[in-house]
Amino acid sequence: MKKQQTLTAYLLIGIGVFFLLQQLNIPILSNFYSWQTIIILIGLVLLIHSYVTKSYQNLFTGTVILGLGIHFYGIAYYSFWIDHWAMYLLIVGIAFIIRYLHTKEGIIPGLLLIVFAIIMLFSIQLPVWFNWIxxxxxxxxxxxxxxxxxxxxxxxxxxx
Incomplete structure (x- = not known):
């Protein structure tokens, strides 16, 4: 029960800091007052909770949510950001690898997803013998x- 209370506490602190900074209206942080930042914040809270409590069941979810938040933020604010469906596979693959580092499960799906995502991201430049892809x-x-x-x-x- 204590671990669940710490997750709630971290969420409340993070969301409180977000809205406090929004009310202070600091000009340098104006790009961060968006829904993408809230998604990034929730992902960070799940990751921090996993590392602090040393219970890694939220590690995968936190990484996926953080990755999605960063991806959506990049699409919204950076013209060079890659907006391709393979980015979602890359995010999930990275989440598998990060989970593997602590639980020793998920290395094969993680590597397969990352390799497939990278191939799809650069699929415009594939050689002729990869037409089957x-x-x-x-x-x-x-x-x-x-x-x-x-x-x-x-x-x-x-x-x-």
């Missing part, structure tokens, strides 16, 4: 809802 990606883009449904049903029916 375009076909696979086209099918994935067309049938991803069905893939998610089948994966969900598999996870429900899988015996532990």
């Amino acid at each position: 375009y076909i696979v990606v086209e099918y994935l883009e067309r049938f991803w809802p069905v893939i998610l449904i089948v994966l969900g049903l598999y996870l429900l029916k899988r015996k532990k």
Whole structure:
């Protein structure tokens, strides 16, 4: 119960600091008064809570939320930021790797997602012998809802 109270305390402190800074209206921080900053803040709180309490169940979630917040912030405020669907795979892959560093689980999915994301990010410059990737990606883009449904049903029916 104490660990849950610390998570709530960190969230309240972080959101309180965010709104206090917003009320102070410091000019140098004007770009940070956005919903993306709140997402970044929630991700940071989950990561800080995981490290302080040494219970790493929120490590993956915190990394994903922090990564999404940074990505959305970058899209909104930086013209050079990459706005490609493979960025989401990259964020999840990084989250798997960070979780692996503390729990020793998830290295293979993390590496696969990162490699696939990097290939897709640079897919415009792929050599001719990688044309099969375009076909696979086209099918994935067309049938991803069905893939998610089948994966969900598999996870429900899988015996532990």
